[in-house]
Amino acid sequence: MRALAVLAITMGAARAEVPDLPLPASPSFAETVPLTSYRFATGPFANGVFPAEVAEGALTRRVWQIAAPGATALQVMAPLRDALLADGWTMTFECRTRACGGFDFRFEIDVIPAPEMFVDLADFRYLAAQKGNERIALLASPSGDLAYVQAAYLDPDGTVEAVTKSASNPPPAPRLSATSDVTRTLTETGHAVLDDLDFPTGSTQLPGTDYASLATLAAFLRDNATATIALVGHTDAEGTAESNMAISRRRADAAKALLTGTHGIAPGRIETHGVGFFAPIARNDTPEGRTANRRVEVVLTSTE
Incomplete structure (x- = not known):
């Protein structure tokens, strides 16, 4: 099976890479916002509370759909997490499915709407990481023969142009x-x-x-x-x-x-x-x- 090309989020000179995987993938969403705020989960949803920190800066969001028949969310997320650790990132929060808070957690975090991104409520993984002032959040979930990976990267000192290649909140389909x-x-x-x-x-x-x-x-x-x-x-x-x-x-x-x-x-x-x-x-x-x-x-x- 052909190798997956390196998935990268780039903000100026700052770069967070998601590594090669032995799986074919295709991008389904790409967006850059010059200045905005973004919530990064810091704990599981529990007792009606969603612990999160809000950061401001240049934001890049990406989604990839990966051909991964039978893969679990952990099998998709693990090499991405390892690559971030190797690049000097510090994990600030990680969770899976019910331990995240299940349904409530999924609807508190930012998720690109279907069909670009899909979250199986029975199998998803979330992680947030930080390196200096830079922050990144990854979300991974499988569905049938596909796995979905969403990444959000925020750099308080970054500069980008406003670009959306697939609407994050698309109008109703004709x-x-x-x-x-x-x-x-x-x-x-x-x-x-x-x-x-x-x-x-x-x-x-x-x-x-x-x-x-x-x-x-x-x-x-x-x-x-x-x-x-x-x-x-x-x-x-x-x-x-x-x-x-x-x-x-x-x-x-x-x-x-x-x-x-x-x-x-x-x-x-x-x-x-x-x-x-x-x-x-x-x-x-x-x-x-x-x-x-x-x-x-x-x-x-x-x-x-």
Whole structure:
């Protein structure tokens, strides 16, 4: 398996590197902010309290998605931690999953929204480190055949230009009607909601096999033989986080089954992911909002 290129965060002359790993990876998010504040966790979430320190300076945030079938969060994080220690960084806080504070901790820390970053509430690792005035926070979590690594680096003395290569808080994905132009929407925005895939609360099954959005998407994939996509399932906020994560993944799997079975698209061109109720596009306290949130989105992952 080809080696992973060095993952680096650079602020002027300051540099924090994440080492080579025997895994292929691809960047999914990059952002630099000239001057901002950022919270670094200093302890686990407990008794309603999130211990953190706030630092100010030039901030760089990055996310990588790593092909790592079967990897655990520790297997991804350990070499990154070792590299920081070797480079003179001091660990200020480390934790894993429940010891971090589980659900509450994950929603207190900064996390780039899906599909760029994904956090499995049953397996994630967080660490914060400091070298001089520089600070860095890493978050690692696996999902299926992928592992996700998020890094935030802050330098009080650094200077950067404001750049965002993938929106950290993206607008709601354009919704597709049965007659919409999926090809145009994917080309222009890179993602869209497959609006005619309707799931009742708690359901992972599509009641039919004939959906205009999937037929148009299949035509797009046949016309663009090198294109690959990810189907991302979503739920409303009814039920537990754990059950909704599983339901959302199965909803994406249901859409993939129709694309591969009914429309003959090669399974290897389609990834599936589930993010539960963590990326709503509407309020969950109204019937209309919950209906809108029960959806499958398509994300264009590659055209080459």
